[in-house]
């Protein structure tokens with residue numbers, strides 16, 4: 001029987017190992033940490049947003065940005081529906097939340113890890129824990145096995161699924177990039193994405209303030225770089241929340257070179273003229289009230305002192321005495337509140353690594369290296385990054401499936 005080594009016991013590696021073993025290969029899964037699926041266990045705030053129910057594959061693909069075409073084959077070979085079917089057949093109950101996000105019913109990411117642990121056991125995969133792989137063995141352009149901390153394994157195929165380099169305490173600290181480079185692969189520039197922003201001089205009255213349904217966008221000196229909608233919250237270093245994480249995917253390069261401007265529209269449902277009309281009504285109906293009292297009808301209480309200081313309008317100004325310029329200033333700030341982004345938070349606080357093993361030397365139909373025969377890559381180590389909403393785990397599972405399926409298929413065909 002031919003032998004396959006899978007390096008890394010995350011979603012991509014576990015899926016690859018289960019798939020190859022079910023196809024009849026002898027599979028050894030080598031994991032650096034003392035547990036499988038540590039990163040998987042913290043996904044979706046510990047609840048694990050496994051995938052997304054989006055049924056239109058062309059819409060699904062759009063969530064992966066400029067390299068998305070690479071995933072077309074993998075997402076056809078093992079789609080979100082296939083993943084849902086697979087997990088349900090393994091006995092995991094699932095539920096769908098807003099935005100098509102699929103979670104285990106248990107609200108516990110460990111229940112997803114447990115499905116894979118059982119699958120590995122049932123299909124006789126040998127799991128070696130606490131054994132970081134240090135070297136890939138290859139003879140000219142053919143793979144020969146791996147060297148790990150506890151020994152050497154000779155094998156006919158190796159699938160590298162070591163993940164990215166974010167949240168390194170889960171074991172994903174970028175080891176696979178060096179393994180790939182030494183095997184002759186190029187690794188593109190790496191950036192932390194789906195990551196919060198550091199903002200300049202954050203006012204401490206704003207810390208922990210959460211805002212829902214916010215529109216935000218980022219500009220450099222000359223143009224708008226990205227726009228997003230969603231939840232936003234202030235932290236002691238700056239800004240976090242779904243809207244910020246989304247924006248971070250589109251400013252990853254620019255933020256390395258320059259400070260950027262974050263714009264926040266606190267009233268995205270109101271066109272500027274409608275907002276002015278709303279302010280005029282407030283002023284007309286409550287001429288004897290003060291500016292700060294009017295803001296109570298427009299904003300969360302925690303935000304009011306900050307907006308008063310930004311507009312530089314006295315809090316106790318009577319609405320009846322408010323000038324047109326002052327009204328325009330308020331409207332402008334509510335529609336375009338700006339902050340300076342000094343940097344993103346580091347890799348260890350990023351959900352994802354953007355960049356990775358250069359896709360031009362990977363066959364998208366099989367995940368096999370075009371440089372070393374019998375070497376495969378799967379998961380976040382590849383130069384692919386997706387949006388929030390379950391898209392990154394789906395990419396890991398789909399590419400893991402394709403790598404495991406093809407590694408086993410090619411070996412079994414060779415045996416025939």
Ligand SMILES: Cc1cc2nc3c(=O)[nH]c(=O)nc-3n(C[C@H](O)[C@H](O)[C@H](O)COP(=O)(O)OP(=O)(O)OC[C@H]3O[C@@H](n4cnc5c(N)ncnc54)[C@H](O)[C@@H]3O)c2cc1C
Nearest residue numbers: 008010011012032044049133163171172379380390392393
């Ligand atoms: C906080 C957080 C929340 C997230 N939430 C979601 C979510 O809800 N939905 C979603 O779709 N995505 C989410 N993601 C992203 C998702 O977790 C990753 O994209 C996905 O885990 C990548 O899978 P992978 O198998 O490629 O890599 P990983 O999950 O990183 O697994 C790689 C494995 O390889 C092992 N390894 C590394 N180096 C070696 C070595 N030298 N030898 C042996 N083993 C090694 C690691 O220990 C690890 O177990 C989240 C990420 C984070 C950090």
